Amino acid sequence: MKRFFGLIILLFFAMFVSGNAESVRDELVKESTIEKILKRGYIKVGMSTFVPWAMQDKNGNLIGFEIDVAKRLAEDMGVKVEFVPTKWSGIIPALLTGKYDVIIGGMGITPERNKKVNFTIPYDYSGMSIVAHKKKAEGFKTLQDFNKNDVIIAVRIGTTAESAAKKYLPNAKLKLFDDESQAIQELLTGRVHAVVASSPMPAFQAIEHSDKLFLPFKETFTKEPIAFAIRKGDIDTLNYFNSWITIVESEGWLKERRDYWFNTKDWEKLLK
Amino acid sequence: MLRFGLKRIDYVALSILLFLLIYLIYRVNSYVEYNWRWHKVLGYLINRDETGYHFGLLTKGLFYTLKLSFWSIIFSMIFGLIAGVSRTLKRPFFKIGSLIYVEINRNIPPLVLVFIFYFFIADQLFVYFDIEHILRAQSQTVINIVSFTFAPINLLSSFFAGVLTLAIYESAYIAEIVKAGIESVDSGQKDAAKALGLSKLKILKYVIMPQATKVIIPPLNSQFISTIKDSSIVSVVAIPELTFQGMEMMSATYLTYETWITVTFFYFFLTFLLSMLNKKIEKKLTANF
Numbered sequence: 001m002k003r004f005f006g007l008i009i010l011l012f013f014a015m016f017v018s019g020n021a022e023s024v025r026d027e028l029v030k031e032s033t034i035e036k037i038l039k040r041g042y043i044k045v046g047m048s049t050f051v052p053w054a055m056q057d058k059n060g061n062l063i064g065f066e067i068d069v070a071k072r073l074a075e076d077m078g079v080k081v082e083f084v085p086t087k088w089s090g091i092i093p094a095l096l097t098g099k100y101d102v103i104i105g106g107m108g109i110t111p112e113r114n115k116k117v118n119f120t121i122p123y124d125y126s127g128m129s130i131v132a133h134k135k136k137a138e139g140f141k142t143l144q145d146f147n148k149n150d151v152i153i154a155v156r157i158g159t160t161a162e163s164a165a166k167k168y169l170p171n172a173k174l175k176l177f178d179d180e181s182q183a184i185q186e187l188l189t190g191r192v193h194a195v196v197a198s199s200p201m202p203a204f205q206a207i208e209h210s211d212k213l214f215l216p217f218k219e220t221f222t223k224e225p226i227a228f229a230i231r232k233g234d235i236d237t238l239n240y241f242n243s244w245i246t247i248v249e250s251e252g253w254l255k256e257r258r259d260y261w262f263n264t265k266d267w268e269k270l271l272k
Numbered sequence: 273m274l275r276f277g278l279k280r281i282d283y284v285a286l287s288i289l290l291f292l293l294i295y296l297i298y299r300v301n302s303y304v305e306y307n308w309r310w311h312k313v314l315g316y317l318i319n320r321d322e323t324g325y326h327f328g329l330l331t332k333g334l335f336y337t338l339k340l341s342f343w344s345i346i347f348s349m350i351f352g353l354i355a356g357v358s359r360t361l362k363r364p365f366f367k368i369g370s371l372i373y374v375e376i377n378r379n380i381p382p383l384v385l386v387f388i389f390y391f392f393i394a395d396q397l398f399v400y401f402d403i404e405h406i407l408r409a410q411s412q413t414v415i416n417i418v419s420f421t422f423a424p425i426n427l428l429s430s431f432f433a434g435v436l437t438l439a440i441y442e443s444a445y446i447a448e449i450v451k452a453g454i455e456s457v458d459s460g461q462k463d464a465a466k467a468l469g470l471s472k473l474k475i476l477k478y479v480i481m482p483q484a485t486k487v488i489i490p491p492l493n494s495q496f497i498s499t500i501k502d503s504s505i506v507s508v509v510a511i512p513e514l515t516f517q518g519m520e521m522m523s524a525t526y527l528t529y530e531t532w533i534t535v536t537f538f539y540f541f542l543t544f545l546l547s548m549l550n551k552k553i554e555k556k557l558t559a560n561f
Binding site: 040044048049051055056057058059060082083084085086087090093094097099178179180181182184185205208209271 | 307315316319326327328329332391405408426427429508509510512517519520521522523524525526528
């Protein structure tokens with residue numbers, strides 16, 4: 001009899017625990033960002049200007065690879081998209097304080113960033129390349145040529161370009177800028193030897209200012225996975241985005257968009 | 273028309289200035305070897321396509337700066353007037369409270385204030401009152417009116433963060449201006465009003481303020497111009513006003529000099545216009561006394 005009672009108590013307890021687990025899971029789903037987005041009917045996307053990933057055309061409309069990705073994502077979810085332009089240096093804090101649901105802004109996965117946010121699977125790979133000043137960096141042909149004490153490199157602050165420059169060019173001096181255009185301007189006036197930035201920007205600059213700038217070597221010297229960043233611990237949302245990336249990648253849509261933005265310059269007419 | 277009455281020394285000074293300007297342009301052209309592409313700027317001011325004319329990125333930034341400055345000035349006037357009058361009261365609550373308010377705001381860099389407001393205060397307020405949600409549920413006309421008078425709904429929280437920061441920052445200075453104005457009124461005036469049996473509020477309204485206004489208005493005008501200029505600091509939190517849009521344009525086009533010369537001209541245009549307007553108002557208001 002005692003044993004029977006014990007069993008009943010145990011059963012009761014088990015039911016309670018499992019029921020509790022179920023409600024916790026329900027609770028988690030309800031709290032997930034995806035559910036909230038679907039409920040309110042729009043997704044807020046954090047981004048920062050990075051040519052040609054995301055930029056404003058002359059009318060102030062957002063264009064770029066990331067913008068296409070975010071728009072397609074919203075379309076597939078059946079919601080509207082709202083972009084929240086943010087300064088790059090504050091893009092993760094603003095995500096954490098809930099200014100937007102997701103960062104789709106060409107953010108490279110790094111262990112350091114991963115401590116603060118969760119990343120989806122990569123939807124793009126980017127690499128660092130270098131564009132140099134013709135006179136100041138005359139005869140520089142390899143990455144090692146730039147790794148000298150008297151060489152100054154301009155990069156955008158807080159980007160993976162900064163960490164790549166620190167890692168691969170430890171001897172060179174770094175000059176940090178808030179925007180890539182400022183770094184390029186510094187290079188054009190000849191105050192720095194080179195600019196390190198995500199490909200294809202350096203190549204485009206070398207073409208644009210062929211009288212002053214050149215590409216010391218064609219290849220990129222890093223390979224970085226680019227992913228969406230979301231707030232931590234939201235498995236439902238993470239899974240949704242991962243599945244979406246898998247679908248559009250296998251469709252070939254991502255590759256087609258990459259070709260348009262990174263291998264052609266057809267989009268430049270939108271800026272003029 | 274204004275008569276300048278130039279003397280020989282003025283001509284010398286002017287020609288030196290002119291020479292320096294020409295030299296600067298020459299330096300930029302020859303040393304920096306800058307490729308001027310002014311024609312590209314036009315599209316960022318106004319452009320047309322199949323659907324008609326559109327305001328460009330920079331022009332939109334100018335409008336945003338106008339709206340931002342307008343609301344900041346309104347709110348800074350309200351806060352500044354309250355704090356300034358409180359400063360002259362005898363009750364310790366008002367006196368010390370307003371002193372703390374003024375000193376805190378005057379001694380924090382506006383840039384730091386922007387960050388505090390953007391990341392903590394404005395957001396908490398917005399979430400607490402759920403303003404965004406309430407607004408989105410309204411009809412399209414209401415949404416359009418809000419977008420026109422303030423900002424598009426998705427930018428509303430950052431807009432108010434910017435307005436609040438500027439208003440609070442500028443109001444500290446306005447409070448000091450108001451206080452100085454009130455104190456400039458001879459104490460005999462107050463005593464006389466008291467002797468006539470006027471209430472405290474009536475003394476302030478009919479005796480002190482009309483006289484103080486004369487002293488307050490000129491420095492207040494320059495504070496308004498400051499507000500327009502200071503509004504550029506909110507660009508650090510990506511509020512799409514003139515400076516931020518200038519940076520966006522520079523990122524997209526690499527037209528560094530053209531962009532900033534245009535932005536400079538826009539700011540000058542705004543502040544100069546306000547300054548002229550203020551002079552007229554000043555004359556009218558002070559003429560009555």
